[in-house]
Amino acid sequence: MIKTTMKLNVLTVCICLAQQGYALEQIDEQELSSVTGQDGIVITHEVSRVKIEQANWYDPNPAANVQMGLGLHNVQIDGVSNKPIVSQLEFDVGGTSSGAGIRLAASVAPFTATADLMLVKNTCTTNPCQQAVTSLRTPGVKSNQSLGTLGISTSTPLNFVLQTTGGLFNKYAKASVDFQLKNATISHKLGLNSLILNDFNFNFAGDGYMYIDQDEGLVLSTYNENQNHYVDLKRVTDTTDIAIGRTDATNPGVNIDLRYNTPSNERKNIMRLGASGAVTNAKLAVNGNQTKIANFEVNNKVNGVLTKETKTASGYNGAGNDPGLVGSGGLHLSLAADFTNASDTNLPATMSATTLEIGHTGKGSHAIEFSNLRQLTTRAADGTLHKKNAYIDFGDIYINTVTTKTLDFIINENIQKTLVVTSPILKQTLTTAANPKDVVLIAIRGMDFQSIAAKARIISDNSLQKLNGNGGTWGIGIPIYNLNANVALSAGTYGTANKSGIAYNVMASTEGYGIDSKTGLPSTTSIILIDGQNGVHSEPVNYYAGFRNIDAFFQSDGVIGYENEGIYIRADKLLIAAKAELAIGQLPGSKYNCASGTYDKCGTYVPHDNFSKRDDVITNIAFKLDGSGELLIIPGIDPTTENPDSNFLAFDAKFKFRPLSTAEVADIANLGSYFSLTNEDIDVDGKLKTSGIHFNRIEGDLAMKAKVRVSADTVTFDNQVKLNAGNNIATPFRTNFAMSTNGNMQNIASIALTGGMIRSTLGITPR
Incomplete structure (x- = not known):
C-alpha cells in the first residue's frame, strides 16, 4: 500500500508539472533567484540513522565473468548530538528569455x-556474470581487500x-x-x-554552463565559445580556536588542513593548503572514456628542435579480441582553472584575486600566502603582453x-639519459608472483601547474593575532609541467605484527x-625564489634564482601505515632521479634592469623563451638515487606553557x-647511484662541449632527521644526516x-666513510 501511494504521488506531480509547463510566466534571472520553495515543490525528509550493508561500483571489466570495483561497506550515517538529519529539497520552474529556468535548492x-x-x-559462477533469479546479488566467489575506513x-x-535559465543541460544558457x-x-x-582533513572547506559560487557532450560527458564550465564567467572561492568563517579580539578569522574557500588523530584522541598537526578568490576558464568534465589512458606526451628533440610528441603505451587499451587492462569503461575526470590577479580588468568588483596558501597548521602556527600569480613569461614571442593567466590543469585522471x-x-x-636506460618505455612491476595483482589504478596524464607567485607573505593562524605586514617584494615559483603518473593501490600489511596498511606502487615523471x-607558451618545472622590487625602469625586475627546467622521475613500491608517532612509509623499491639547471637571471618578459643605452639589451625585454637558452645557467645538476628506505612523518603538537616549541613538522x-x-x-659504464655537476657549452663551431665532476657508484646507508618550522618572520629547515647509520665498518658509505x-669518464679516487654526521640549518627571512 505504501509503494502504491508513493507512485500515485509522483504521477500526480508529473501531471501537474506537464499542465503548468504550457503556462510558464516569463521572469528574469534576478526574479528567478528570489523564488523560494513556496512557489514550487518542497520535499522535507527526516531520519535519525541510516545503515547500508554495501554500496559497490563495478568497473566495466575486461573479463566477462569477473566483477571488480570499489565499495563502501558497513555504511552508517547519524545525526549530530542525537538530533535527526533533516534534508530539504526545493524545486521551482519559471520562464526566462532563454527558455524554462529551473531553481533547485x-x-x-x-x-x-x-x-x-x-x-x-x-x-562469477556464470560467464558472463548474471544476477540471481531470487536475489539482487550476483553469485560468485568474493575476494575483497580493505583499504581502510572513511569518515x-x-x-x-x-x-x-543550482539555477538555470534554459533547461537543466544547456551549453549556451547561463547557469x-x-x-x-x-x-x-x-x-x-x-x-x-x-x-584527517580538519575544517575542510569547498565553498564556491559563480556562473557558467552545465551540459552533456558526446566526448567530454557531463561538463560544468565557466565558459563556452561566446562568453567566460568567474567562480568565487569564498572564504569561510573559522569557528574554533580564535585569538581573543580577532574579528577577521576566516579560512580559505578551498581548505585542506591535514591533521593526525591518535588512539588517545590527540589531534596532531601536519600542514595545510588553501585557495581563495576568483578563478576563471574553469572546467570539470566526467565521463567513462578510457581511450587516451595509454597516451604519454613527451618533449624530445627532433632534428635539433624541441618537439612535443604523443607516444602510446601498450597493454592499457585492447585491440581486436584483446580487451586490454582497463576494459570498456571506468572513471575519467578532467579539472582545470585559471587563477586571477589584480591586473585582470574583467574581475568582478565583488570578487578578489586568487591567493594560495601553504604552511603549518594548529595553534600558534604560520603559513605562506602567495599572490600576484603569473605564468613563467608575461609576453608572447612578438614581445607583446599575452595577458594569459596562471593556471592549474589536473590533466586527464583515470580511475580503474x-x-x-x-x-x-x-x-x-x-x-632516459639521467636513468641511463636503453629504452624510453619503462616497466612498472606490480608483482613478481606467478599470479597478477588486483589493484586500484589512478593514472594521471599531462598535469600542469603553471603559476609563479610574484608576491608572498607570512600569515598567522587564527589562534594568533593577525600579521599586518605585506611581505615586501619577494615571491616563490614552484611550477610543474607535464606530470604523468601511475598510482596502484591495494591492501597491504607491514611489521612483525602484520599491521594493516595500504600497499602502493607509484611511477611518476615531470618535464x-x-x-x-x-596556451602555446613556454612552461617549466622549477623551484625558484623571486625578487620583485622595482628597478631602474620603475617596474618589477623579477630576478630569480634556483633550480629550473627540472626533468624528474620517481618510482616507489611499498606500504603506508598509520603509527601512534605519525605516518609510516616503507619503500622496498625507491628510485629518484632528476636533471636540472642551477640558474640566476630575470624572468622571461621582464625588462632588463639597466638604463637604456648602457648595453644593447637595456630597455628591451627578456625573451619569452629565455628558459630554453643557457644565458642564465651556472651549472647542471643530475642525480640518480636507487635503493630502499623508510620514512616517518611526525606531526606537530599544539604548544603548551610547559612545551611552547612543539608545533613543527618533523621527518x-x-x-x-x-x-x-x-x-x-664488471660493466665500467654502469654508474649505479650517482650525483654530478656538469657544464654544457657551445664552442665556436656550434658543437656541444661538456665537463663535470661526478660521485658514482654510491653505496651504503644514510639516516636523516629534519624539522620544518614557519614562524612570524622566518622559514627554517633543520637537517641532520648520518653516514653509515648502521655503524657497520664492513659496509661503509662509499663512492x-x-x-x-x-x-x-676519468676515475680519480675511491672514497669510503665509516661514519660521520652532517648538520645544517637553513633560514629564509623575507625582506
Missing part, C-alpha cells in the same frame, strides 16, 4: 558518516543551489551554482590512527580497477621545459643504496670520485 543538516572502503571482486562529519548544514561545504571533517583510518603484473610507462629522452599545447628517514650486482660491477670531459 538542497540542504542537509549536520551529520556524521563512516564506511569501510573496499576493493571488491566477484568471480565525514559536518558541523553546519551542507547547502547547494549559476552556490555550493557550501564548510568546516567539515573528513578522515581515513588504518588501525587505531586516522589521517585492474588485474595485472606490469604497466608500461613512457619518459622523455632527458629522463623540465616545453611549449604548452593548451625521520632511512635510505639504503642498492648494491651493484657482480655483472653491474667513486670522477671527472669527465665530453663524455670521457
Whole structure:
C-alpha cells in the first residue's frame, strides 16, 4: 500500500508539472533567484540513522565473468548530538528569455558518516556474470581487500543551489551554482590512527554552463565559445580556536588542513593548503572514456628542435579480441582553472584575486600566502603582453580497477639519459608472483601547474593575532609541467605484527621545459625564489634564482601505515632521479634592469623563451638515487606553557643504496647511484662541449632527521644526516670520485666513510 501511494504521488506531480509547463510566466534571472520553495515543490525528509550493508561500483571489466570495483561497506550515517538529519529539497520552474529556468535548492543538516572502503571482486559462477533469479546479488566467489575506513562529519548544514535559465543541460544558457561545504571533517583510518582533513572547506559560487557532450560527458564550465564567467572561492568563517579580539578569522574557500588523530584522541598537526578568490576558464568534465589512458606526451628533440610528441603505451587499451587492462569503461575526470590577479580588468568588483596558501597548521602556527600569480613569461614571442593567466590543469585522471603484473610507462629522452636506460618505455612491476595483482589504478596524464607567485607573505593562524605586514617584494615559483603518473593501490600489511596498511606502487615523471599545447607558451618545472622590487625602469625586475627546467622521475613500491608517532612509509623499491639547471637571471618578459643605452639589451625585454637558452645557467645538476628506505612523518603538537616549541613538522628517514650486482660491477659504464655537476657549452663551431665532476657508484646507508618550522618572520629547515647509520665498518658509505670531459669518464679516487654526521640549518627571512 505504501509503494502504491508513493507512485500515485509522483504521477500526480508529473501531471501537474506537464499542465503548468504550457503556462510558464516569463521572469528574469534576478526574479528567478528570489523564488523560494513556496512557489514550487518542497520535499522535507527526516531520519535519525541510516545503515547500508554495501554500496559497490563495478568497473566495466575486461573479463566477462569477473566483477571488480570499489565499495563502501558497513555504511552508517547519524545525526549530530542525537538530533535527526533533516534534508530539504526545493524545486521551482519559471520562464526566462532563454527558455524554462529551473531553481533547485538542497540542504542537509549536520551529520556524521563512516564506511569501510573496499576493493571488491566477484568471480562469477556464470560467464558472463548474471544476477540471481531470487536475489539482487550476483553469485560468485568474493575476494575483497580493505583499504581502510572513511569518515565525514559536518558541523553546519551542507547547502547547494543550482539555477538555470534554459533547461537543466544547456551549453549556451547561463547557469549559476552556490555550493557550501564548510568546516567539515573528513578522515581515513588504518588501525587505531586516522589521517584527517580538519575544517575542510569547498565553498564556491559563480556562473557558467552545465551540459552533456558526446566526448567530454557531463561538463560544468565557466565558459563556452561566446562568453567566460568567474567562480568565487569564498572564504569561510573559522569557528574554533580564535585569538581573543580577532574579528577577521576566516579560512580559505578551498581548505585542506591535514591533521593526525591518535588512539588517545590527540589531534596532531601536519600542514595545510588553501585557495581563495576568483578563478576563471574553469572546467570539470566526467565521463567513462578510457581511450587516451595509454597516451604519454613527451618533449624530445627532433632534428635539433624541441618537439612535443604523443607516444602510446601498450597493454592499457585492447585491440581486436584483446580487451586490454582497463576494459570498456571506468572513471575519467578532467579539472582545470585559471587563477586571477589584480591586473585582470574583467574581475568582478565583488570578487578578489586568487591567493594560495601553504604552511603549518594548529595553534600558534604560520603559513605562506602567495599572490600576484603569473605564468613563467608575461609576453608572447612578438614581445607583446599575452595577458594569459596562471593556471592549474589536473590533466586527464583515470580511475580503474585492474588485474595485472606490469604497466608500461613512457619518459622523455632527458629522463632516459639521467636513468641511463636503453629504452624510453619503462616497466612498472606490480608483482613478481606467478599470479597478477588486483589493484586500484589512478593514472594521471599531462598535469600542469603553471603559476609563479610574484608576491608572498607570512600569515598567522587564527589562534594568533593577525600579521599586518605585506611581505615586501619577494615571491616563490614552484611550477610543474607535464606530470604523468601511475598510482596502484591495494591492501597491504607491514611489521612483525602484520599491521594493516595500504600497499602502493607509484611511477611518476615531470618535464623540465616545453611549449604548452593548451596556451602555446613556454612552461617549466622549477623551484625558484623571486625578487620583485622595482628597478631602474620603475617596474618589477623579477630576478630569480634556483633550480629550473627540472626533468624528474620517481618510482616507489611499498606500504603506508598509520603509527601512534605519525605516518609510516616503507619503500622496498625507491628510485629518484632528476636533471636540472642551477640558474640566476630575470624572468622571461621582464625588462632588463639597466638604463637604456648602457648595453644593447637595456630597455628591451627578456625573451619569452629565455628558459630554453643557457644565458642564465651556472651549472647542471643530475642525480640518480636507487635503493630502499623508510620514512616517518611526525606531526606537530599544539604548544603548551610547559612545551611552547612543539608545533613543527618533523621527518625521520632511512635510505639504503642498492648494491651493484657482480655483472653491474664488471660493466665500467654502469654508474649505479650517482650525483654530478656538469657544464654544457657551445664552442665556436656550434658543437656541444661538456665537463663535470661526478660521485658514482654510491653505496651504503644514510639516516636523516629534519624539522620544518614557519614562524612570524622566518622559514627554517633543520637537517641532520648520518653516514653509515648502521655503524657497520664492513659496509661503509662509499663512492667513486670522477671527472669527465665530453663524455670521457676519468676515475680519480675511491672514497669510503665509516661514519660521520652532517648538520645544517637553513633560514629564509623575507625582506
